[in-house]
Structures are given as C-alpha cells and as structure tokens.
Amino acid sequence: MRFQKAEVSSPATIANFGPGFDSFGLCLASPVDRISISRREGEDFTVEIEGDHGLPVDPEKNTASFAALKLAEKCECDGKGFSMSIQKGMKPGSGIGSSAASSVGGAVAMAALLGVRDKRIILEAAAMGEELISGSRHFDNVAAALYGGFTFVSDHSSKRIIRIEPPTFNIVVLLPEIEIRTGYAREMIPESVPMADAVANLSWAAGMVHSMMSKDIEAVAHHLNDKLVIPYRQGLIPGYAAVRESALNAGALAVSIGGSGPAIFAIAREGTDRILEAMAEALRSSAGLEAESFVTEPGTGAKVLSVV
Numbered sequence: 258m259r260f261q262k263a264e265v266s267s268p269a270t271i272a273n274f275g276p277g278f279d280s281f282g283l284c285l286a287s288p289v290d291r292i293s294i295s296r297r298e299g300e301d302f303t304v305e306i307e308g309d310h311g312l313p314v315d316p317e318k319n320t321a322s323f324a325a326l327k328l329a330e331k332c333e334c335d336g337k338g339f340s341m342s343i344q345k346g347m348k349p350g351s352g353i354g355s356s357a358a359s360s361v362g363g364a365v366a367m368a369a370l371l372g373v374r375d376k377r378i379i380l381e382a383a384a385m386g387e388e389l390i391s392g393s394r395h396f397d398n399v400a401a402a403l404y405g406g407f408t409f410v411s412d413h414s415s416k417r418i419i420r421i422e423p424p425t426f427n428i429v430v431l432l433p434e435i436e437i438r439t440g441y442a443r444e445m446i447p448e449s450v451p452m453a454d455a456v457a458n459l460s461w462a463a464g465m466v467h468s469m470m471s472k473d474i475e476a477v478a479h480h481l482n483d484k485l486v487i488p489y490r491q492g493l494i495p496g497y498a499a500v501r502e503s504a505l506n507a508g509a510l511a512v513s514i515g516g517s518g519p520a521i522f523a524i525a526r527e528g529t530d531r532i533l534e535a536m537a538e539a540l541r542s543s544a545g546l547e548a549e550s551f552v553t554e555p556g557t558g559a560k561v562l563s564v565v
C-alpha cells in the first residue's frame with residue numbers, strides 16, 4: 258500500500274529530569290506539535306509553518322523536515338516530492354524540547370508515510386534533526402518524545418534506550434519570556450566536575466530510576482537534584498532561586514530546570530493553581546519577567562493520528 262498523507266502529534270519533553278544530564282527524559286502529555294506530510298510527485302520538498310515562530314522553511318534547515326529527509330535517506334528514498342505542514346504547539350527555545358518534538362514529529366510522519374516501523378531508525382533520524390539545531394546529537398528529548406513515559410540512555414555508544422512507565426503526577430511548567438539557545442547553555446558546562454558532585458548525581462540518578470520503577474512520587478521528588486549542570490546554568494535564568502523557593506513554599510514536592518532552560522518545572526500531587534501563581538509571582542517580583550505556564554502530567558509519546 259502506498260500512502261499519500263500522514264498526520265502525527267509529537268509532545269513536549271523535559272530533558273535531564275534532575276540528575277540525568279543528556280540521559281533522562283520525561284514525556285509530557287501536552288503541549289504537542291502537529292505535523293503532516295503529503296506526497297507531491299515531481300515537486301521539491303516544501304515546508305509550511307502555521308503562525309510566526311521565526312523557524313526556517315528551507316527543508317534542509319527546518320528540524321522537522323530535516324529529520325524527515327534523514328529518515329527518507331535511511332530508507333533509500335530521495336526525499337523529493339513531499340510537502341510538510343507544521344503546527345507548533347510549543348515555544349522554541351523554551352526548554353521543553355521544542356526542537357525534539359519537531360524532529361520526532363517529522364521522522365514519525367515520514368516513517369508512517371513510507372511504512373517504516375523500526376523505532377531505532379526513527380530515533381536516529383530524529384536525533385539528527387535535534388543536532389541540526391543544538392549542535393549536539395543528544396538523545397534525551399527525542400527518546401522521551403518518541404517512546405513516551407520516562408526514558409534514559411543507558412549506554413551512549415550503542416545508544417541503548419530504556420523506557421519506564423512513570424507514576425502519574427502533576428507537572429507545573431513555567432516558561433519565562435526569555436530564550437536560551439541550547440548550544441549556548443552547553444557552553445556553560447565545565448569540561449570536568451568534582452568527583453564528589455559526580456558521585457552525588459550517580460546516586461540520585463540510580464534513585465530516580467528506582468523511584469520511577471516503583472512509582473513512588475515522593476521518592477521521584479527526593480531524587481530530583483543535580484550538581485553537574487544546574488549550578489553552572491541557573492544564572493542564565495533570572496529569578497530561578499526565588500521561583501524555586503516559592504514553588505516549594507506553595508506545596509511543590511520538587512523543582513528543577515527543563516533541559517537547558519529557561520523552563521522551570523515543579524512536580525506536585527495537588528495545589529497546582531496555587532503553585533503556578535506563586536511561581537509566576539516570584540518570577541515577576543524577583544526578575545521583572547512574565548511567563549507562559551501550564552499544568553500537565555507524564556505522557557505517552559508521539560502518535561500517528563492518521564495515514565491514508
């Protein structure tokens with residue numbers, strides 16, 4: 258069967274999720290990007306983006322179409338004769354895996370159209386889209402967006418990904434009105450770190466995996482810590498310390514930074530409205546910044562909505 262059009266949704270994600278720099282990823286139930294791809298025999302690859310997000314429409318420069326092209330290449334298809342339409346559900350550069358959502362969406366859409374089911378091929382193509390934007394082929398956001406739930410890279414050289422079904426909890430997300438380029442945030446991280454900090458992260462990471470497996474939300478919160486990147490990056494987010502403290506005072510179980518920021522997220526069992534207001538107010542009063550915000554929960558990953 259030769260399909261003509263595929264439509265997919267691809268979710269936001271939280272990379273690092275505390276101690277798992279470049280390894281952990283948590284898929285969010287919302288927001289999502291919606292991407293569709295259609296065959297246009299004999300024409301060049303075209304990209305159309307709804308709204309003004311400042312994103313490129315050159316298929317070689319747009320992360321969704323680039324990932325789709327890479328997937329086509331892996332399947333020995335020349336990548337010509339397609340049109341892609343993108344509806345962004347999230348703000349680029351905000352720390353909730355916007356580029357990964359686009360990359361995964363593009364790769365999943367092309368895979369659906371070409372009848373490709375091997376998730377490893379989709380993952381590789383999506384990571385190439387992510388690399389186009391961030392300059393680094395890290396798998397944390399793309400793995401979570403593709404597989405859903407809580408994922409981690411258990412071996413970087415073989416790119417082994419493990420997925421764990423997380424417990425259900427509330428995630429309050431604040432997106433301060435600034436943009437942080439991932440490439441720049443990665444330059445903040447030192448080449449080497451003190452052994453004691455590495456040991457602390459190793460222990461928290463092991464604890465986080467166990468907490469997710471045992472679906473213990475308090476333990477998830479207890480292990481949501483990091484000494485390897487956040488201490489070096491938090492200065493990029495004005496008001497981070499105040500927002501964190503206000504969320505904890507308002508009843509959040511733990512607070513951290515989404516990926517390379519500026520997203521700040523809190524996890525909670527209840528009282529999400531109160532926590533969200535407290536975080537927004539702390540950001541306003543300490544840094545003079547407004548923010549977008551939303552409440553969500555762990556999600557199940559990219560979905561093929563239709564293929565005809």
Ligand code: HSE
Binds near residue numbers: 391443
């Ligand atoms: N692990 C990445 C980082 C996620 O923190 O730089 C951002 O895409």
